[in-house]
Amino acid sequence: MPKQAKLNRIKAFRSYTIQEAAHIAGVSDHTIHNWGKNGLRMMDAAQPTLIRGDDLRDYIKAQRSKRKSPTEPDTFYCVVCKRPRHAAANMADCTIIGNRATLTALCTICETVVSKPVAKANVTSLARTLDLTIKRHETTL
Ligand SMILES: [Zn+2]
Missing domain, CATH: 1.10.238 (Recoverin; domain 1)
Structure with missing residues (x-):
């Protein structure tokens, strides 16, 4: 790089x-x-x-x-393929911490772990196109 x-x-x-x-x-x-x-x-x-x-x-x-390679809402930038890719099996994990959400999935071509931050407000609409497993972490102090 x-x-x-x-x-x-x-x-x-x-x-x-x-x-x-x-x-x-x-x-x-x-x-x-x-x-x-x-x-x-x-x-x-x-x-x-x-x-x-x-x-x-x-x-x-x-x-x-x-x-820069802009990605669609349901695609991820794969650092191995060096291009936007869909999630394998259209599945992604969604980790929500406070107001931030991170999607993690596997590249559909090379199966490298790919992830990206998304706005928490967009998680509901993403759940229509991706099979999301949502994990919530409450921030504790
Ligand atoms: Zn890839």
């Missing part, structure tokens, strides 16, 4: 050298050069090459959203 670049320290109105950009994004200089070849805008008419903070942020955000 690629290392997650850090977005929140990058200042939009600053320009960074390749080394500074690499340091602040938490990646290697080599990664920044690769991003440049892959579409990250760089000001390389003068030396040193500079990268605008907002360009760097936009590039990282665009790469993140490309990697």
Whole structure:
């Protein structure tokens, strides 16, 4: 899995050298050069090459959203298949703790355990499409 670049320290109105950009994004200089070849805008008419903070942020955000695979309410993202999958036998366990619910199931293709958080309010509608085994845990202090 690629290392997650850090977005929140990058200042939009600053320009960074390749080394500074690499340091602040938490990646290697080599990664920044690769991003440049892959579409990250760089000001390389003068030396040193500079990268605008907002360009760097936009590039990282665009790469993140490309990697995202949205799942339907009754599907789960399988980390082995690297795509959304249905639950094996359409069965899932639903663990409710306070206002949070987590669905756990097996990938229908590779049988890896898959899970996802869902809003407690959506559990009733999910129970129409999935065979849910609901476990409630009361929060105790
Ligand atoms: Zn799978």
